[in-house]
Amino acid sequence: MKLQYFMKGLGIGIVFTSIILLVATGGTNQTPTLGDQEITEKAKILGMVTQDQYLKKTMTDEQVIEKAKQLGMVTQEEYSNKTIEEEQIIEKAKELGMVTQEEYSNKIMTDEQIIAKAKELGMVFQAAMTDESSIPKEEPAVDNTGTNAILVVTKGMNSIEISKKLEELGVVEDWEEFERYLEINDFDGIMRSGTFRIDKTANFETIAKILTKSKN
Numbered sequence: 001m002k003l004q005y006f007m008k009g010l011g012i013g014i015v016f017t018s019i020i021l022l023v024a025t026g027g028t029n030q031t032p033t034l035g036d037q038e039i040t041e042k043a044k045i046l047g048m049v050t051q052d053q054y055l056k057k058t059m060t061d062e063q064v065i066e067k068a069k070q071l072g073m074v075t076q077e078e079y080s081n082k083t084i085e086e087e088q089i090i091e092k093a094k095e096l097g098m099v100t101q102e103e104y105s106n107k108i109m110t111d112e113q114i115i116a117k118a119k120e121l122g123m124v125f126q127a128a129m130t131d132e133s134s135i136p137k138e139e140p141a142v143d144n145t146g147t148n149a150i151l152v153v154t155k156g157m158n159s160i161e162i163s164k165k166l167e168e169l170g171v172v173e174d175w176e177e178f179e180r181y182l183e184i185n186d187f188d189g190i191m192r193s194g195t196f197r198i199d200k201t202a203n204f205e206t207i208a209k210i211l212t213k214s215k216n
Contacts, residue, residue, distance in 0.1 A: 112160050124156060151196045153211065159188035162211065171200050171207065178204055187212050 034042070040050070059067070065075070090100070149169040153162055159182050160175075167175035182188040187208040196210055 111158075115158065115160075147200045148197050149200055151198055151211075153191065153193050153196065155193040157191070157193070159183075159191055162191060166198075166207070169198075169200075171198050171202070172204075178207070182208060 149166075149171050151162075151165060151169060151171070153165075160179055163172070163175040163179040163182070166172045166178060172178045179188070181204045185208065190212045192211060198207060198210060202210075
């Protein structure tokens with residue numbers, strides 16, 4: 001009987017002691033709890049920021065627009081207004097008699113076009129008005145029996161017309177190239193009138209000397 005009471009008392013004591021130890025230690029497997037301040041500091045070390053800091057870092061719409069303007073961008077409204085303004089300027093300029101650079105370039109006539117247009121209007125070169133010999137004569141254009149060509153130059157013909165005629169006769173391959181040669185070497189303003197027999201194999205210098213006055 002005494003042994004029975006002893007065993008009961010011993011068991012109760014063990015249970016009671018275990019309960020006291022468990023309460024005192026808070027459990028042996030429980031993870032230590034961090035405070036809010038400790039969590040915040042740890043998060044900052046890991047590169048995180050607070051919600052307030054994130055909102056301050058984010059740019060407003062106005063700031064984005066201002067930054068974009070500094071980079072040369074414009075709003076859709078500004079672009080539309082600018083386009084309309086340019087069109088209005090062009091329209092107003094045309095009303096004042098102005099033309100665009102492209103229209104101006106297309107309007108300019110070459111010397112050849114001016115001469116052709118003037119002839120259509122009944123105009124002649126001044127030299128032709130004082131010399132009847134300027135009237136073109138019916139002459140053979142090409143000597144088909146050899147390498148020579150017959151060129152008739154009437155008074156008033158300019159170097160462009162003569163160069164083109166030489167190309168037609170087969171004396172030069174490119175009349176524009178020959179014309180440039182005449183201009184560069186100051187032959188273009190001293191062309192003679194008359195009938196010339198020219199070797200088709202002659203070079204530019206020989207042809208120019210035949211068609212011009214003597215040049216020192």
